Amino acid sequence: MLSQINRDWKDIPWDCALRTATPTVATVLEKALAGDDLGFEEGLALATVEGQDLVALVRVADELRRREVGDRITYVVNRNLNFTNVCIVGCAFCGFSRNADAPDAYFHSIETLVAKSVEAVERGATEVCIQGGLPKDLDGYFYAQLLRAIKSQLPALHVHAYSPMEITYGVDKTRLPLRDYMFMLKDAGLNSIPGTAAEILDDSVRKSLSPNKLKVRQWINVIRTAHNIGIPSTSTMMYGHTEFPEHWVRHILLVREIQKDTAGFTEFVPLGFIHPETRLFRSGAARAGHSIHEDLIVHALARVLLHGYIPNIQVSWVKMGFEMSLECLQAGANDFSGTLMEESISKSAGATFGESVTPGELRAMIRTIGRIPAERSTTYKILKVFEHSDPQEHVPAGRLPLFGGTADHAGLNAIGY
Numbered sequence: 193m194l195s196q197i198n199r200d201w202k203d204i205p206w207d208c209a210l211r212t213a214t215p216t217v218a219t220v221l222e223k224a225l226a227g228d229d230l231g232f233e234e235g236l237a238l239a240t241v242e243g244q245d246l247v248a249l250v251r252v253a254d255e256l257r258r259r260e261v262g263d264r265i266t267y268v269v270n271r272n273l274n275f276t277n278v279c280i281v282g283c284a285f286c287g288f289s290r291n292a293d294a295p296d297a298y299f300h301s302i303e304t305l306v307a308k309s310v311e312a313v314e315r316g317a318t319e320v321c322i323q324g325g326l327p328k329d330l331d332g333y334f335y336a337q338l339l340r341a342i343k344s345q346l347p348a349l350h351v352h353a354y355s356p357m358e359i360t361y362g363v364d365k366t367r368l369p370l371r372d373y374m375f376m377l378k379d380a381g382l383n384s385i386p387g388t389a390a391e392i393l394d395d396s397v398r399k400s401l402s403p404n405k406l407k408v409r410q411w412i413n414v415i416r417t418a419h420n421i422g423i424p425s426t427s428t429m430m431y432g433h434t435e436f437p438e439h440w441v442r443h444i445l446l447v448r449e450i451q452k453d454t455a456g457f458t459e460f461v462p463l464g465f466i467h468p469e470t471r472l473f474r475s476g477a478a479r480a481g482h483s484i485h486e487d488l489i490v491h492a493l494a495r496v497l498l499h500g501y502i503p504n505i506q507v508s509w510v511k512m513g514f515e516m517s518l519e520c521l522q523a524g525a526n527d528f529s530g531t532l533m534e535e536s537i538s539k540s541a542g543a544t545f546g547e548s549v550t551p552g553e554l555r556a557m558i559r560t561i562g563r564i565p566a567e568r569s570t571t572y573k574i575l576k577v578f579e580h581s582d583p584q585e586h587v588p589a590g591r592l593p594l595f596g597g598t599a600d601h602a603g604l605n606a607i608g609y
């Protein structure tokens with residue numbers, strides 16, 4: 193594990209780290225630093241690094257981050273709206289979904305969701321992020337109705353909503369062509385979509401995770417259609433379950449190929465698998481979530497493979513916690529995600545890192561690693577740079593217990609995606 197190899201790894205200049213790497217890894221990283229695209233074998237060499245090669249990878253990834261986006265760490269003030277946990281899909285990695293007759297099943301009304309959006313704006317949010325389960329009897333036009341209701345009250349609010357799985361479900365329900373359905377959502381106020389439901393973009397892995405979920409070609413089709421009609425998206429990858437490093441590399445390279453054509457991805461977000469409350473883990477099919485080693489490699493690998501194509505690599509604090517997020521923000525990542533205000537999906541799977549963080553807490557944590565906080569829009573327009581600290585800034589009590597000390601990485605590893 194990295195901190196055990198060299199406790200001062202973050203102070204090692206990238207060129208010094210490069211000199212101590214094995215020749216194969218050093219050659220690949222030098223090629224990345226020269227601005228050349230890496231291929232599958234080169235990516236795989238990086239995805240399996242250990243020891244001094246791992247130090248070289250994360251230091252070079254951090255240098256590429258500095259060259260590409262500078263020293264700011266961005267965040268968005270947003271609110272998550274997980275409008276229902278009722279779902280018929282049955283993904284084995286999901287601890288969130290419920291049957292319709294479960295005692296804790298819920299479906300928020302449109303009025304409730306509009307009220308939550310209004311409250312979010314009053315608390316400074318510029319975005320709501322809307323995703324939910326797929327209930328059997330969902331009206332295929334519900335997604336558009338919800339957009340119209342929110343936009344009628346809050347026309348300036350950015351609505352980031354509906355995964356490719358939800359959009360595919362809406363298409364199935366309405367029998368509209370995909371492109372027409374997405375134009376309808378855009379006309380109703382959809383500003384961007386989350387590139388979730390990607391998990392690992394490999395059908396053999398997806399079959400073991402969720403045989404009922406959309407196939408790789410369907411995910412690509414939704415994403416390309418969105419980008420082609422002017423709806424940007426994020427891109428994500430879930431790691432730490434049944435996949436191998438080769439799947440990370442193929443997944444990231446596939447995202448890069450789409451980006452070369454469409455330029456529609458705003459960011460790449462590695463999402464560590466949170467295992468405790470999932471059927472996938474309890475059945476023995478998956479490992480116990482993402483490790484520290486994987487967290488560092490995946491974020492650094494994404495920076496190196498996507499360099500020149502997707503400038504923003506986001507950490508998910510709700511999956512990794514704040515301490516590990518700050519480590520990854522020094523290993524190639526540059527975006528701290530959002531305030532969320534409420535979060536149900538990861539918490540239901542067993543995550544314990546909280547559901548909300550204030551902008552002041554994010555800024556305070558960013559300053560602890562010597563970087564500059566900046567609030568951004570969903571599409572990475574810089575809204576405000578915070579050059580100096582302010583009274584709202586304080587490190588969240590009890591949620592960064594090990595910062596500045598010796599990280600109990602074994603303990604962190606027990607708390608997965």
Ligand code: SF4
Pocket residue numbers: 279280281282283286287288289324325326357402
């Ligand atoms: S991950 Fe989404 S689609 Fe899969 S079971 Fe959970 S809520 Fe349903």
